[in-house]
Amino acid sequence: MSQSGAEIRRRLQDAGLRPTRQRVALAELLFAKGDRHLAAEDLHFEAIESGVPVSLATVYNTLHQFTNAGMLRILAVEGSRTYFDTNTSDHHHFYIEEEGEVVDVPVSGLRVENLPEPPEGMEVANIDVVIRLRRKR
Amino acid sequence: MSQSGAEIRRRLQDAGLRPTRQRVALAELLFAKGDRHLAAEDLHFEAIESGVPVSLATVYNTLHQFTNAGMLRILAVEGSRTYFDTNTSDHHHFYIEEEGEVVDVPVSGLRVENLPEPPEGMEVANIDVVIRLRRKR
DNA sequence: CTGTGTGCAAACTCTTTGCATAAGT
DNA sequence: ACTTATGCAAAGAGTTTGCACACAG
Numbered sequence: 001m002s003q004s005g006a007e008i009r010r011r012l013q014d015a016g017l018r019p020t021r022q023r024v025a026l027a028e029l030l031f032a033k034g035d036r037h038l039a040a041e042d043l044h045f046e047a048i049e050s051g052v053p054v055s056l057a058t059v060y061n062t063l064h065q066f067t068n069a070g071m072l073r074i075l076a077v078e079g080s081r082t083y084f085d086t087n088t089s090d091h092h093h094f095y096i097e098e099e100g101e102v103v104d105v106p107v108s109g110l111r112v113e114n115l116p117e118p119p120e121g122m123e124v125a126n127i128d129v130v131i132r133l134r135r136k137r
Numbered sequence: 138m139s140q141s142g143a144e145i146r147r148r149l150q151d152a153g154l155r156p157t158r159q160r161v162a163l164a165e166l167l168f169a170k171g172d173r174h175l176a177a178e179d180l181h182f183e184a185i186e187s188g189v190p191v192s193l194a195t196v197y198n199t200l201h202q203f204t205n206a207g208m209l210r211i212l213a214v215e216g217s218r219t220y221f222d223t224n225t226s227d228h229h230h231f232y233i234e235e236e237g238e239v240v241d242v243p244v245s246g247l248r249v250e251n252l253p254e255p256p257e258g259m260e261v262a263n264i265d266v267v268i269r270l271r272r273k274r
Numbered sequence: 275c276t277g278t279g280t281g282c283a284a285a286c287t288c289t290t291t292g293c294a295t296a297a298g299t
Numbered sequence: 300a301c302t303t304a305t306g307c308a309a310a311g312a313g314t315t316t317g318c319a320c321a322c323a324g
Contacts, residue, residue, distance in 0.1 A: 018298060020304060040289080055306045060289065062304095074216070076267065080288065080314080082216040094255065097262070106253050112266065113248045118231065119240070122270040129249065129266050130213065133259040155323060157279060177314080192281045197314065199279095217289085217313065 015069035025052040026062050030072070035087040037075060037102035043084075077102055077130055092129035105131065152206035162189040163199050167209070172224040174212060174239035180221075214239055214267055229266035242268065 008027045009019040017023060029046050030036065044059045054062075063084050066072045075083040077095050083102055092105040110129065118124055145164045146156040154160060166183050167173065181196045191199075200221050203209045212220035214232050220239055229242040247266065255261055 018303065020298065022305070053306095057290075057307075058305055064290095076213055076215055078213055079211070079216075079219040082289080094259075096259065103256070110253055111250045113250045115268070116243050116247055118268070118270050121273050122231075122233065123273045125234070125269040125271040127266065127268050129264065131252070131255070131264050132262040133255050134262040136258050136260045155278065157323070159280070190281095194282075194315075195280055201315095219314080 011071070015065075015071065017065055017069065022047075022052065022054045022058055023062055023065075025050075026054065026059065027066070027071075030066070030086050035085070035104055037083050037085050037093075037104075039081045039083055075102060076128065090126070092131070094131050094133050096133050098135065105129070148208070152203075152208065154202055154206060159189065159191045159195055160199055160202075162187075163191065163196065164203070164208075167203070167223050172222070172241055174220050174222050174230070174241075176218045176220055178218075212239060213265060227263070229268070231268050231270050233270050235272065242266070 005024065005028070008024055008031070012019040012023055012027065026043060026047060029043060029050065040056065040059050040063055043063070044054065044056045047054045047059065063072065067074060067084065070088060071086075073085045073088045075085045075093065077083055077093065078097075078100065081100065085102075087104065091107055092110055094103040094105060095101070096103070112127060112129065115124070115127075142161065142165065145161055145168065149156040149160055149164065163180060163184060166180060166187065167175075177193065177196050177200055180200070181191065181193045184191045184196065200209060204211060204221065207225060208223075210222045210225045212222045212230065214220055214230065215234075215237065218237070222239075224241065228244055229247055231240040231242060232238070233240070249264055249266065252261070252264075
């Protein structure tokens with residue numbers, strides 16, 4: 001799932017985004033390691049850590065640009081933090097409240113059956129299943 | 138599903154919450170009209186509107202107390218706002234992004250099949266299915 | 275009376291925005 | 300050069316907290 005710099009630059013251009021230093025660097029962090037779920041702050045931290053001095057505001061802007069371009073999906077899992085998911089295809093999540101951690105549900109399993117009709121004039125945009133976990137006592 | 142004042146007072150006491158003016162009033166607003174999904178601000182507005190001068194802080198406190206008492210559930214649907222759901226039993230939701238509106242999925246239908254094993258030492262707390270809707274084009 | 279609840283305003287967290295500077299094509 | 304992106308700091312939204320006063324038991 002990892003992508004070369006050139007590939008990333010092309011992807012950005014196809015999305016109408018100029019491949020700036022920051023965007024390329026952030027895209028590399030996001031897409032180099034397979035599926036990831038992270039908050040803006042997490043990515044900001046990683047960027048700084050790996051020597052790319054982006055501002056947090058730019059990380060937010062960039063994440064939203066990527067989301068609009070269909071490269072990311074927003075994950076509504078918890079009230080305060082917004083998580084971004086690098087896997088834009090249909091899949092579902094475990095959420096561990098104590099650690100604020102999101103884990104993919106293995107695709108093999110879970111299926112949503114017997115989907116009801118949406119109300120008049122509406123269509124399904126997507127379905128999010130969040131399985132909240134707690135530590136066994 | 139509507140409840141008398143006395144019934145509400147008893148429910149609060151059973152939960153270890155003193156049935157104060159504000160708590161009784163808020164509980165009546167919450168539970169008088171069947172299943173509801175609302176944000177703290179919505180409830181605050183309704184309270185003021187119906188002549189109960191609670192502060193927003195008290196609404197938040199009260200909503201969390203009710204949640205801890207199992208009378209409400211928190212609904213993770215969208216990044217910014219926290220929705221509280223008066224229906225604490227297992228059921229799922231439509232979410233209409235444009236209007237920030239949450240609607241119950243008729244219980245009859247949808248079922249989640251083939252639930253995968255949670256990771257080691259974890260158990261399922263609950264499952265939230267959010268069906269995001271958009272207007273048909 | 276005693277202790278818990280409430281209101282207010284201030285603090286906090288996460289996120290967005292405005293504007294001058296910097297970088298991409 | 301011309302245009303779009305970035306950084307910073309400040310503003311915004313939603314939520315939480317601390318402390319003095321009010322109320323329930």
